[in-house]
Amino acid sequence: MDLKIVDSQGAASALHTANDAVFGRNFNEALIHQVVVAYQANARSANSKQKDREEVNHSTKKPFKQKGTGRARAGMTSSPLWRGGGRIFPNSPDENFSQKINRKMHKAGMASIYSQLVRENRLLVVDAFQIDAPKTRLVANKLKAMGLSGSTLILIDAPDEKLSLASRNLPGLLILEAHQADPVSLVRFSQVILTKAAVAKVEEILL
16 A cells, blocks of 8 residues: 655655555454444543432322222322432442454554545655744645644654643644544544654554
């Protein structure tokens, strides 16, 4: 699989040979869906708490007599059938939303996403993505010169403090190291930029 390397003006300047197992894999919608849903589920925190009929602050006194009123019999106002009563199946902060994805399935799903990005021309490769000073203007001008608009994800191989500081004020731009790439970000952003070193890092992780 040959990936186009673009220059600072956004024009294709050369080809970079990448592994077909990572960037030339067949599209597997079911697997990608499972990987994305599992990632989102594992990120959930169970912080919702509801009360059952034992926890609501209600009297246990019978609200009215059993017979003669013409109404349905009732034992106490904490019943889930009454307004203000306890919930039948309340949400609990102990609830576990996590889903297990095998390592092999995760790698295959990520490779399928990268391959689909290549087919949709949403993945770009650059020699390097660096700036001389931690200034937002430099990053904005660099993206503008490349003709990029919309949300952009940039994957680099190693931490770059200048780039991180300069990019965090730009809306729709996210800088991640290659090993931090997740399926949701890859699917969500309009275009994904990888440095040549990041391509090698991705192949190392997914093979």
